[in-house]
Amino acid sequence: MRHLQDQTVLILGLGASGLAMARWCVRHGAHVTVADTREAPPLLATLREELPGVSFVGGAFTPELVQGTAVRAVYRSPGLAPATIAPVADAARAMGLPVGGELDLFARALADLREPPAAEAAEPAEASAESPVSPDVPAEAPQPDAPDAPAMPEAAEVVDESPPPVEAPEVADTPEGEGAPAAEASGDIHEASVALAADAAPASDEAGEESALPALLALAQVEPEPGYRPAVLAITGTNGKTTVTSLLGQLVQRAGKTVAVAGNIGPTLLDTLSAHMDAQTLPQVWVLELSSFQLADVQGFEPTAAVVLNITQDHLDWHGDMDAYVAAKAKVFGNSTFMLLNRDDARVMAMLPPPVKVRLKAPQLRPHATFGAGEPQRPGDYGIETVNGMTWLVRAAEADETIKRRKDEEVELHVQRLMPIEALRIRGRHNATNALAALGLAVAAGCTLAPMLHGLREYRGEPHRVESVAVVKDVEYFDDSKGTNVGATVAALTGLGLERKLVLILGGEGKGQDFSPLADPVQRHVRAVVLIGRDAPLIKEVLPRNIPTFDAASMEEAVTLAAQQAQTGDAVLMSPACASFDMFDNYEHRARVFCDAVQALARDQGEVL
16 A cells, blocks of 8 residues: 555545545545535535544636646545546646556455565465566556365356255245446445445445544554455446345355455445454455446456446446447456356346457457356256255266366356255346356356355344335335346346236336337236336336326335235235435335335234234
């Protein structure tokens, strides 16, 4: 972290991430100025109390924040739209100054922590994956790997483990979407307020309140010995990020490794790293949920393994167009990261680079594996297989890996059944593929498969992600308020609709999305639709005409109408496919109102929940 010593840095945005960057830069000797478009952002008092030496500037971002100043680097909060920071960012780049974000600082920190002591560095280094980072390598290009784990294993190294006995199936919930739009002036986007408590403090909330790490941050600052080499596992995608991140943290812990979960899920990357440095508890594995905002302009981030779960329209108001959104997501793979890809998503599969010819060998694909809702197609892939009426999570290996084959010879696969889908507590086919993604990343970190399968059966899902909240008169009610985009709602409909007919509560602030992908799953799985919110008329235009549609002025009315349309054995799914800000404070507030309305309905029906 010597690159910050005595340097003047400018931080744009005083949300949770901006405050974390200010703490980090001050900790490592920088002179810090924080700028925010708001004159009095909510965290200003915290900044002044914790970091009295930091300057604050409120008001519009202008080139004068860097021109004619001593600023040598600019770091932005992820919630700030490119157009908002453009005057400062363009001026900084024209001056040759680096412009980055919290993820850049985190990646640089891990690179610095890898460096060996000076005496060790002076010794001849072997040319291996464990060789120390050369001081000539740009600081923003870390290559984190597992501390005591090999590089990504071949399928045969894992699939020969027999899964433990299957327990009686239990069921519950969950998908999600990147929730809040990026219209909050300079606040960070913290869509999820759920963090796995695996050596990590509780998450900050959606509104960008203080990061909840005061106890650990108050400890004496301790700089660890160099040579730290963790595995770094990164998760992004339009939907499912928080579920996979939280589940992955739990699986890694179940496999016996220490783990820290941070990023978009909360708490912030740098606050979490500082806390573990001070407590001298640096984890073996980092599990990071990353949004497109965090990835958009990151440089040199090279996790051990990463996944893009899926790509559907979201945040186009922030990125400008779909191509820019996809490009931001693809940056999670860096230049050499092991790629875990959703083979059911063409946009995700297009991220796999074409084969590269290496010397005299045939062209080689970049190391990768895939997962999907169908059977696996190649060794190392994950998938789903139905045998004799039972559906399984499976992984593929070569049937006989001792046989050398020609490159053009078809590989015979051995499919290992891991566990029945019915044993998962989280509901829906989309959550089965989420489980496969988490397993794939954990295996990349060197985690043992058998204990993770036990962990899969224990995971109950995240709040507001296809969460079962009540059964009233033989109709089950599901809260999917985190379904803030069309892709999330399509996934929820497809996942739950295989089991029963649905009555769907839909609508809100559409963020300029194309709602037409809703038409097919509504036609196949929905008995009736109840529309709420500002963009209800736009949604109604794309829905099938033969599906009954009702308008509701409030969530309470929507629940009443949905209950009237539902039949015995059906489910009522509140999955709005929209942001909540036209009617509610946030998606959590929307969920509370929905749950309260279901409770009131139960009381009116004479049922006690």
